[in-house]
Amino acid sequence: MLEINRIREQKEEIIDALKVRNLEVKDQIESILEVDARWRKAKMQLEEVAAESNKISKEIGQLFAQGKQDEANAAKSKTQELKEQEKDLKQLVNDLATELQEKLYDIPNVPDPLVPKGNSEEDNEEVEKGGVIPELKNGQSHWDLAKKYNLIDFELGVKVTGAGFPFYIGQGARLQRALINFFLDQARDQGYTEIIPPLVVNEASGIGTGQLPDKEGQMYHAEVDDLYLIPTAEVPLTNMYRDVIVKQEDFPIQVTGYTPCFRREAGSYGKDVRGLNRLHQFDKVEIVRIEHPDNSYHALSEMVDYVKSLVEKLELPYRILRLCGGDLGFTSALTYDFEVFSAAQEKWLEVSSVSNFETFQANRLKLRFKDENKKSQLAHTLNGSALALPRIMAALLENNQTADGIKVPEVLVPYTGFNTIK
RNA sequence: GGAGAAUUGGCAGAGUGGUCGAAUGCGGCAGUCUUGAAAACUGUUGUACCGUAAGGUACCGGGGGUUCGAAUCCCUCAUUCUCCGCCA
Structure with missing residues (x-):
């Protein structure tokens, strides 16, 4: 606001x-x-x-x-x-x-001057590109690979819950857990404090970070208790600081958390929803920073560099996009999206979104700090996915497939305990 | 889930209808003393909003009510504690 x-x-x-x-x-x-x-x-x-x-x-x-x-x-x-x-x-x-x-x-955040004009994702500005796109012969999609190696069972999810709630099995589950641990360890090395937050939040928290009232239909709502399943760890992690006056010397505040995320994805059927591309429940490690206004854009670039380091360590081909005005989220002033290339689908998949909200969330949250003159001022909030797991998993499976199995990136081997999925 | 008690300023803790934005203590800040520090002493010390200002309004867990007037009485919700029940 x-x-x-x-x-x-x-x-x-x-x-x-x-x-x-x-x-x-x-x-x-x-x-x-x-x-x-x-x-x-x-x-x-x-x-x-x-x-x-x-x-x-x-x-x-x-x-x-x-x-x-x-x-x-x-x-x-x-x-x-x-x-x-x-x-x-x-x-x-x-x-x-x-x-x-x-x-x-009803008024969205004011875009930063860097935000390009544009109507849709096609007008997003590519600011960086890296990694090598593998050449696959007869490459199989990740959903076929998942079936072949019994890593993920989508049909079972349909039976037990519904579409978009897959079961991860065996090496699939272990790879998932390896990614979570890898991401959390990396974040810790960057100075983020690890948090395990609640997965359901009250209405005030939804309003604080801007999910309510704008995107009410996108969250699962437990009506009996009037609680919402979190669509991202951003909600509880940022709301930790709702109605808080932080000390200026506490900046920068950096927290990270792994959580499952729940999204109703109402209205998105049809294309792009196969396999892991779009789920109702997925795992994500989120990083959140609370910053002094003078430092928030520096913090944003640090976060972008950090996320870049993750996709590079995972050896995934990626590109970084600066979102255009038409694609920019309601609450954001400037957002960088990360996409990785999934070689069998031959598609770029969004795996991270790193944003500076400036005071837009802080105003709703009443998140302030005392400045030199002991006056309270709104702080800046930022967050980013680091990273969203399913599409990373999709790209890893597709890009690393060989005739003898799927190769696990080196950095993950200590976490998985195996170097090939067979 | 049932019964009871509680929720006051940064913290502790008074205050049961009027001069209470709120005693007192601790903490914080400033000063005196001291070579410096501590101790002692003195003073000061909540937040938000409206207003150019003077000033005003609101806030004693949240919301509502009674009253000319509410921290104080009533209703309701939330949270915490104790006891009972159930349970990972």
Whole structure:
């Protein structure tokens, strides 16, 4: 959520910047400022009336204390009208505050100047490319390989749960666990503190990181308890710092966590959903940073470098994309996507998304720090996948297949305990 | 799941209808003393919002209510603790 102060002060800049997202928000912004002005006016009136009525109440108290019952009772009647006014104004102020809030929720984050204009993923800007795309002869897709070596059972998942909830079996399960451990160890070496968070969160947490109310339908909702299954560890990891004022010397705050992620993926059927390409439950290691505003873009590039180091160690061909305005997430100011090439499908698969949210999440989270002048300021939040497992697994299986089995990348062998899947 | 108790400022802990944004202690900050430090003493010390300012408003777990007036009374939700039950 954008700060109302910023909208008051930088109206034109915000309207211009949001054009990169192909949005024309002039009318929305005007409407926000108009409601804001009405809210402030009503609030001022309310406070005047409240001040008056507080004053009279105090006087009544004093009259009673002096034993002047009659005068006190007379004063009581004076407050009747004030009370009515106060009640009406309070209602008005609340209504306007709610209206303002709802309007603010509808405005996405202001893109960083680096974000290119564009409509869809085709307009994303490739900033880097690395690794070698293997040449396969009669390459098999990962779902065929998974069946051949009995690594993943998709049909069993359908029986027990539903589509998109596969079983990982034997060497498949071990490879998965190896990847998780590898990623966590790497993150720890980079100074991230490992966290095992809850996998379900309450509504306030969903709002804090921006999943609610924007993407309500994408989360599994346990209605009896009004809790949501997390779609990413970002939600609990970032909400650790909701309503927190951190010390400036605590920066940078770096946490990482492995969690399963649950996504309803409502509306995405058809292509790109075969095998591991799109699941309702998948494993992911996430990295989260809380930063001083002056350092957040430096932190972002460190995170990008770190994720790059992971795909390089796994010897996967990759490319890094700077997301264009049309593809940029609602809450993000700047996002880099990592894609790896899955050689049998001959497709680029997104395996990481690294973003700086600046103060957009922090504003909802009330995540602040005290600056040099002991004033509280909103912190910047960032996060990135490091990495999402299924598509990494897909690319590993496809790219490393040989006639004699599937070769495990060297860095993983200490974790798997085997170097070939047979 | 059942019964009971509790939730107050950074922490501890008073406060059961009026002058309480809240005693007191600890902690923090500033000063006196000291070569320096400690101790002692003195002063100071919550947050957010509105307002150019003066100032004002709100906040004693969350929400709602009673009252001219609520930290204090009522309802409700959450959390914590104790006892009972069940259980990995």
